[in-house]
Amino acid sequence: MDKNIKRLNGQRITDEELSDRLAVLDRIVVKHTRFNELHEAIRECHVLQSKSLNKKGLCILGDTGAGKSTLFKTYESFHPRETRVKKINNQTVTFPKVPVLRVELDSNSKPLNVASKMLEELGDPFHYKGTEKQLTTRLKGFIEDCEVELIIIDELQHLIDTDTQRVIRKAADWLKQLVNDVNLPIVFGGIKDDASRIFSSNKQLDERFPYKPSFPGFKYETEKEKKEFCTFLNSIEFKLPFPDNSELADPYLSEKLYYASLGIPRTLNHLLYHSTKIALKDGMDRIEERHLQEGFDQLSFETRPRVKNPFHGKVFDLRVAIASEKLTKSTK
CATH class of the missing domain: 1.10.8 (Helicase, Ruva Protein; domain 3)
Known part of the structure; x- marks a missing residue:
């Protein structure tokens, strides 16, 4: 070769x-069958709800290392940022246009940390200052100013690392309120057994994410599964x-x-x-x-x-x- x-x-x-x-x-990056299916699911979540009054979200749950983060980064790369100039109070202000806002949560994140990280990604120089309520309010303004069309939050399970029902409920309530207030399509990604607990603790949040496709690793039992894995290996081999x-x-x-x-x-x-x-x-x-x-x-x-x-x-x-x-x- x-x-x-x-x-x-x-x-x-x-x-x-x-x-x-x-x-x-x-x-x-090998765009195998499941990768392409989920990439299309994100695209549909993003572009087919522009006229919907109540946007529905998508949650991709799967194994550690299966490729969720690569999938999200790849989708983000198809929607690069641009620079926008706006007039605010007779002053010229430069804002980034961020079609896809993607954040990857750190371990033991709390709603305040999530809001801060999202603000940082949107270019807020004071993303580390303020209470949870203040940061969340500012975040909503930045999301509008930066013309965000889709939000991707990866490693959702880190929002509930502290394993208490109170913490899980608080995180779920914050996410539900954010989803309701911004009314944008949101894609979550996380480890299946861990991240799914956040939905079981809040029925309203769960209803806004009716589609939760899985992103597992490859299997190697049936002839079809063996062929898929070998096709994946061949794609890697070529690169x-x-x-x-x-x-x-x-x-x-x-x-x-x-x-x-x-x-x-x-x-x-x-x-x-x-x-x-x-x-x-x-x-x-x-x-x-x-x-x-x-x-x-x-x-x-x-x-x-x-x-x-x-x-x-x-x-x-x-x-x-x-x-x-x-x-x-x-x-x-």
Whole structure:
């Protein structure tokens, strides 16, 4: 496979070229079937409600690392910001036009923190000053001035990290009021089991988000699921910074790659990052299994303490490996 990438042929790669090639991995976005379906769901939520009196929201819930944040960033990139000049009290004021306001919540966020972060994204120099009520009031004004059309709030579960019903109810009430006041389509993203609790605590908020599609990782049981995962691997393969094909979608390697990542794109990306770096430093023009073996050893699997490195150059049985890992956990 010729990608017009310089061949190393076993020669040592310079630090600059290594850095350039590794940067390619950070820019890889694979728009697979589920990604495209959810991108279209966001687009419809955004553009098809312009004449609706009461805007409905969308909440995308799924596994950690499945690609929600990448999806949101990609959608935001299709709607770049512009500069607007307005007259306010006979003074010329410059505002950014922000068609899509996207914020990613920090851990242990409270409504005040959310309002502050949204104001910061909208360019308020005093986003850190004021009470929750003051910041929220200012936020509504900035949303109007910046001509926001769609709001995306990612990592929704961080709004209820403190696990008390009072905190959850307060967060849900604040979100419901914000949704009602701005009357814009809002997209939430979060971890399914955690974020869904905020809707169960407020019926009115839940009713404003009738569609809550899931964004899971890949599966690898049916032939269709195997084909989807291998298509995903082929798409990544095409974008890797090597001139030669590493045969990632070959059944021999695809099973091992699925086991190593359990179908989670972020985990797979980490594995390929380390493996790519090792292969390039070896002067190789493709990833070989030994590079995946070393790359796997550099990963941390805190939630899978009994996981085994599958890249050992031998025949591998996915079902046996997964069953063995689960059995070991249950008998620990």
